Amino acid sequence: MSTTVVNTGTEGKTWGGANQPLKASYGKMMMWFFIVSDALTFSGFLAAYGFSRFKFIDSWPIADEVFTHVPFLHGQELPMIYVAFMTFVLIMSSVTMVLAVDAGHHLNKAKVTLYMFLTIIGGLIFVGSQAWEWATFIKGDYGAVQTKGGNILQFVDTDGHRVALRDFVTAGPKARTEHERKSGLWFVSEGTLPTYTVEEVVAGLESHDNVLVRTQIINEHGEKTVLSRGESLKVLKDNGKLVVEGANLQVNEYGSPLFADFFFFITGFHGFHVFSGVVINIIIFFNVVLGTYERRKSYEMVEKVGLYWHFVDLVWVFVFTFFYLV
Amino acid sequence: MAHAHKLEILRGLIKFKSNTQKIWGVLILLTIVTAVEVGLGIVKPEWSMIKVLGMKLLNWIFIILTVVKAYYITWDFMHMRDETKGLRRAVVWTSIFLILYLIFILLQEGGYVFNVYSDGFVKRDF
Numbered sequence: 001m002s003t004t005v006v007n008t009g010t011e012g013k014t015w016g017g018a019n020q021p022l023k024a025s026y027g028k029m030m031m032w033f034f035i036v037s038d039a040l041t042f043s044g045f046l047a048a049y050g051f052s053r054f055k056f057i058d059s060w061p062i063a064d065e066v067f068t069h070v071p072f073l074h075g076q077e078l079p080m081i082y083v084a085f086m087t088f089v090l091i092m093s094s095v096t097m098v099l100a101v102d103a104g105h106h107l108n109k110a111k112v113t114l115y116m117f118l119t120i121i122g123g124l125i126f127v128g129s130q131a132w133e134w135a136t137f138i139k140g141d142y143g144a145v146q147t148k149g150g151n152i153l154q155f156v157d158t159d160g161h162r163v164a165l166r167d168f169v170t171a172g173p174k175a176r177t178e179h180e181r182k183s184g185l186w187f188v189s190e191g192t193l194p195t196y197t198v199e200e201v202v203a204g205l206e207s208h209d210n211v212l213v214r215t216q217i218i219n220e221h222g223e224k225t226v227l228s229r230g231e232s233l234k235v236l237k238d239n240g241k242l243v244v245e246g247a248n249l250q251v252n253e254y255g256s257p258l259f260a261d262f263f264f265f266i267t268g269f270h271g272f273h274v275f276s277g278v279v280i281n282i283i284i285f286f287n288v289v290l291g292t293y294e295r296r297k298s299y300e301m302v303e304k305v306g307l308y309w310h311f312v313d314l315v316w317v318f319v320f321t322f323f324y325l326v
Numbered sequence: 327m328a329h330a331h332k333l334e335i336l337r338g339l340i341k342f343k344s345n346t347q348k349i350w351g352v353l354i355l356l357t358i359v360t361a362v363e364v365g366l367g368i369v370k371p372e373w374s375m376i377k378v379l380g381m382k383l384l385n386w387i388f389i390i391l392t393v394v395k396a397y398y399i400t401w402d403f404m405h406m407r408d409e410t411k412g413l414r415r416a417v418v419w420t421s422i423f424l425i426l427y428l429i430f431i432l433l434q435e436g437g438y439v440f441n442v443y444s445d446g447f448v449k450r451d452f
Binding site: 021022023024029032033035036039040043044047048050051052053054055056057058064079080081084087088091092094095097098099101102147148149150151217222239306307310311313314317318320321324325326 | 345346349350352353356357360361363364367368375385388389391392395396399400402403404405409410412413416417420421424425428429432433435436437439440443444449450451452
């Protein structure tokens with residue numbers, strides 16, 4: 001069949017096929033492009049956070065007043081310390097991951113196993129820390145009053161230190177109990193009722209001369225504005241609407257509810273990535289232990305999940321900056 | 327490729343003997359940068375409160391240090407340093423261009439909405 005072209009005459013030339021211009025395997029390259037798309041998703045979230053922050057630039061919560069807690073150290077104001085620890089744990093687990101990849105290049109099964117194990121432990125410590133951070137954030141600390149316009153009024157003493165609602169408000173007898181499904185309409189439920197009513201907070205403020213109201217507005221020194229005694233009482237009586245303790249998707253005692261929404265969404269999405277990274281690491285760990293890659297004479301799978309794991313670390317570096325530092 | 331690692335960082339200022347040594351070196355670098363960030367974040371020095379291009383100098387320092395960290399994570403932990411130029415550019419330039427574009431648009435818009443709230447007729451402080 002002399003008319004059939006069996007030979008293109010381009011063998012060995014650039015477009016003749018079997019050429020690998022990027023010198024990377026298919027799987028590794030696809031992991032890279034997945035990471036690009038995931039990076040764009042995360043930057044979409046962070047840019048949306050930036051949008052909302054620029055929109056409320058003069059009233060956004062100050063992060064190091066929000067995240068001041070460290071486990072086992074109750075009542076101490078240690079801004080940033082715990083998040084710095086979490087960042088270090090994640091970077092450290094990135095290091096053990098890259099050491100596992102390196103050991104894989106030397107086909108050293110024992111070392112890959114050890115380093116993969118340490119990486120998984122690091123990931124679990126991080127996810128656990130994040131869960132604790134969420135719990136602390138949801139539970140809240142000082143409590144605040146939300147105004148009719150949705151702004152948050154916090155309480156400080158004359159030295160500017162925060163005062164918790166429990167320190168100056170006395171809870172009176174409850175006018176109503178929390179509605180539960182079993183005690184009325186079965187298809188209607190409501191969240192936990194606040195410990196205090198706005199009237200009780202007003203009464204508490206009236207009886208404590210040293211307590212002042214602090215608004216969300218950031219003054220020229222970069223601090224939240226503290227109102228005078230007269231203004232404090234006026235603004236609380238005129239505008240106070242709801243007692244807020246802790247944070248959820250609707251209300252947030254630390255300031256703008258958007259802050260809590262973005263916190264839950266972005267750190268949640270990142271935490272989900274860490275969690276799935278841990279799961280994938282565990283799968284690969286067992287493959288290593290079973291000797292799959294030993295028989296394959298290539299530990300490239302470790303390298304691929306390594307890329308994903310480092311990406312999770314990379315995202316956290318940005319989340320850390322934009323949520324906790326800037 | 328898998329075994330040929332480039333073993334110098336900071337434009338050849340620091341050279342490492344082995345890949346493992348380089349990993350620990352990069353860890354030390356990243357730890358120092360994080361420590362500086364946290365330190366600055368707690369102290370908030372007075373000189374860093376001046377405004378540069380509409381943002382506090384301190385915030386610019388944070389962002390630059392973050393990009394530095396991101397660079398070392400990508401280049402040394404993810405071995406971008408050892409990949410071909412083509413792959414590196416396809417991944418890095420694409421992301422950087424799209425992200426900068428998105429950030430510019432959204433921050434610009436956010437600032438505009440802030441101005442409408444503060445100078446316009448929309449009242450939200452009640």
